[in-house]
Amino acid sequence: MGTPTSVKNYNSSSASAPVLTGLAGSLIALLDAVLVNGYGLKTLDQLVVAANVALCTVSAGHGYFSNQVVTIAGATPAGLNGDVRITVLSATTFRFSTTGISDQTATGTITAKIAPLGWTKPFSTTNIAAYKSGDPQATGMYLRVDDTQIVTARHARVVGCETMADINNFTGQFPTTAQVNGGQWWPKSSTADAVARNWFIIGDERCFFLAMAPHPTNPINGSVLIFAGDILPQGGLDQYHFLLSGFTSDVSGYGSGALTPCMSTAAPSGATSGYFARLNSQLGGSTLANRSGAMCWGTDYSGSASYSGGALPSFPNPIDGGILVSPVFLLEGAGTLRGLRGTCPGMYHLPVAGSNTAFTHLDLVTGVDTLPGKVLLAFRTGNPAQASTGGCLLFDILGPWR
Secondary structure (H helix, E strand, C coil): CCCCCCCEEEECCCCCCCCECCCCCHHHHHHHHHHHHCEEEEECCEEEEECCEEEEECCCCCCCCCCCEEEEECCECHHHCEEEECEECCCCEEEEECCCCCCEECECCCEEEECCCCEEEEEEECCEEEEEECCCCCCCCEEEEECCCECECCEEEEEEECEEEECCEEECCECCCCCCCCCEEEECCCCCCCCCECEEEEEECCEEEEEECCCCCCCCCCCEEEEEEECEECCCCCCCCEEEEEECCCCCCCCCCCCCCCCCCCCCCCCEEEEECCCCCCCCCCEEEEECCCCCCCCCCCCCCEECCEECCCCCCCCCCCCCCEEEEEEECCCCCCEEEEEEEEEEECCCCCHHHCCCCCCEECCCCCCCCCCEEEEEEECCCCCCCEEEEEEECCCCCC
C-alpha cells in the first residue's frame, strides 16, 4: 500500500501559490486553485525510477515542499501517473515512492502540479462561487462564497446550503438570515488593497481548514482559522454533519489576531460561530455548533495555564515527558442541552499550559504516544508572546482522516 494522499496541505509561501489580497475575487481564485483545479504546473525534464523511488527533475525549479501531494501526468509507464506525496531534495528535484515499476527513465511529456482537494464548483458568477465535495460519500452540502465588494473587499461572506438550483437560488441555508444576516464573515485582509496576505489550507476530499492572516505586520500570529465541510460524526446515521464556521462580524482589521479554530470562544471583535446544516435528529434546520470546553478551548486560549474548568497540565507532561493531545469535540445546541455531534477531522488540541511556546510554527511533530505513526504539523495560534491569547494546535498531515 502506497503513502496515503487524501490529506493535502497548501500555503502561500510556495512558488506559484495563489495570492490572497484585500481585493474582491482573490479568495475565489484561491479556493478554485486549492479545491478544484490545482496549481503550480511544471514540465519535468526527467523522471527516473530506481529501487522503487521516482526522482523528478525540473531544471527551472519546481516550487513544491516536502509532504505536499502533486499530480503526475503524461508519463509512460502509466503507473507513474496520479497523485503522489513527495519529498523535496532541492529546488530542482523531488522524489516519490513507486510500487511495481521497474528501474527505468520514464518517457512522454511529463507534468506535475500541486493536486487539488477534489471538490467541484457547480455554480458561479463574478466573484461568487458555490463549492461541493466530489466524494460520493460526502453529505452533499454546498459552500457558497460571496467575495464581492460588500462594504469593503476585505472579507468574504459565506453560507452553507442543502440544495442549489443556481448561484442565487438555494434552500436549507445555514446559518439562516435570522442567525447571521448576510452569512458568516471570512476575513481576508485588514485593508482593501493588493498587498499579499499569508494563508494556509489543509484538508481532504470532504473538508478543509483555511487560515488567513489579515494583518500584514503580524502574518503568522494574527491568523484566523475557518472550517468548512463534513466532520467525523458521532452517529452513523447522521447525514447532515456538514459544519461551517466563521465570524458574526468583520474582524479583518484586528492587529495581533486570535486564531479561533472552528467555533465560539473568546474573539477579538465579533463572536466566532459555527453552524450545522441540521440537528443530529436530521430534523429542523441550521443549528448552532460549539467546541467542548473540557479537553479543548474554553474562554481562554490553549497557551493559558487554565481554562474555564480548571488548571491544565504542564508541557511536556512532567509525569512521563509525553505530548498530550486530544480531539476537538464538537457540540450542537446551546445552554445545558448540548449533544456531542462529533470531532474535527485531523486536528488535535494541546490541552496543556504553555502550548503557545511548545512548538515553532509549522514544526513537524512525531512521537505522540496516543497517535503512533502520525506526522503532525504544529500551527501557532493567536499571539504566542501572550499566554492568554496564544496557543498551538496540531494537524495530521498524512492521514487518512476518515
